Amino acid sequence: MFYMRLFGEYFKNYMKTKLTYRADLVVEMLADLMFQGMNLFFILIVFTHTKLLGGWTEAEIIFIYGFFMVPYGLFSCFFNLWGFSERYITKGEMDRVLTRPAHNLFQVILENMDPPSLIGSVVGFIIMVWAWFQLDLSLMWYDPFIFVLMVIGASMIYFGIYTALTAIAFFSDAPTGILPLMWNIQNYGRYPVTIYNKAIRILLTWILPFAFVGIYPAAFFLHKEVSRGFSLLTPVVGMVFLWIGLSVWNYGVKRYRGAGS
Template structure:
């Protein structure tokens, strides 16, 4: 309850700050929507030249893309630690974090929340609804619960991977380009896994499991029974990778010796 109370206090202060600069907030939301629209246009252009891509039709891939946007929006809102190394290690702000009686990772998550990114989840739901209408898909009452579990699992996979990468800063205080590269690799999870070669499929499934954020869980709702085993493994992968990230973080904090010459 203490941590939950802290979260709401931080969220309240963040919203007050963002509402002070309403124009900037609106422009940021619109630019994000425009970026998602460009990706959708790309999918539409591809399917002007082919009816199927790896056995998937246009509306199925649009549904996968919409599903992907929901866990990605949650991750972007609450695990925005792309600049951890530069801000907290190189500039020494980790010293400030460690003086407080709250878990260091939780503090950083609270300091870096971007609640406006949750609009991406709304966009994803709208895209999914459009694809569902074209595919004549229907949801059972329990599918809503399965959807929530898979979305949380996907968000945890993202969080686990990027928190693990952030922990490199505890052992190496120099700036690296790993984080931007990983963001680019994560985009592969937006599309069906079987359109890639076997090596990339293995990497996106077991090494950097971004496929569990998009195509695998989405395949359950698309009635792709051949992918059901992977789909229901999504929350397991989320717990596994997030758990590994926490272990690495705690080990890194013990290794941290503070800022200085």
């Protein structure tokens, strides 16, 4: 309850700040929609030159992309920590965070949350529904529960990987360029892994499991046996990488000795 109340207070303060400059809020939301629209447009362009992509149809690829957007929107909302090193390490704001009773990572997340990013999740869900009807998929009673479970698992994968990478700032405040590189790699997860070579399939499945944020969980609903076997592993992989991310973060906090250290 303490953390729920804390979340409510941070959210109210965020809305007060954003509603002071409402035009900026609208522009931010439109910019996010345009970015997602361009990614979808790219997929449509690809299918003007081919009917199948590695055995997958246009509607199936669009369905995968829609699913990919749902956990990514949640992740973007609650993990807007791209400037963590400069703000919290170089400028010393981590010292302020550590003097408060709430968990330090929870505070950092709330201070940087970006609710407009949730628009991406809503749009992704709409794209999924459209593709669902185009593919004439059947809806089982357990599908909504499986969908929520898959989204939670995929979000945990995002959170775990990026928490571990952000924690590198506790050991070195020099820009590493790893986060932008990882952002580019994660986009491979919105396409079927079967179109990649074996090395990339292994990378996206077991090392940086971004295949579990798009293709694998989406394959469960598409009834694609080639990838469906991995689908139900999504929550398990999510918990494993969440544990890794939190462990690296907590170890980094223990190593932190204050501004200038």
